[in-house]
Amino acid sequence: MYDEVVKHQRIAYTIADGRKVVVGFQATGGQTRVAETFEAENMHPHEMQRAGWQAILDNFKRYAGR
Numbered sequence: 001m002y003d004e005v006v007k008h009q010r011i012a013y014t015i016a017d018g019r020k021v022v023v024g025f026q027a028t029g030g031q032t033r034v035a036e037t038f039e040a041e042n043m044h045p046h047e048m049q050r051a052g053w054q055a056i057l058d059n060f061k062r063y064a065g066r
Contacts, residue, residue, distance in 0.1 A: 010025065
C-alpha cells in the first residue's frame with residue numbers, strides 16, 4: 001500500500017520494516033528524471049544500500065526504455 005500518490009510527481013510508501021521511501025518524478029525536455037529517497041537501515045553500510053537502490057532504478061530505466 002502507498003502512503004501518498006501525487007500523479008506525475010511523487011509516490012511515497014513504507015516498507016515492511018517501517019522505513020519510508022519516496023520516489024519523485026520530474027519532467028525535463030521530453031524525459032523524466034526519477035529520484036528515490038529512502039531511510040537507510042543499520043545492518044549494511046549506507047553506500048551498499050545506495051548501490052542496491054540505484055541498481056533497481058537502473059533496471060527500471062532499461063525496462064522502461066524499450
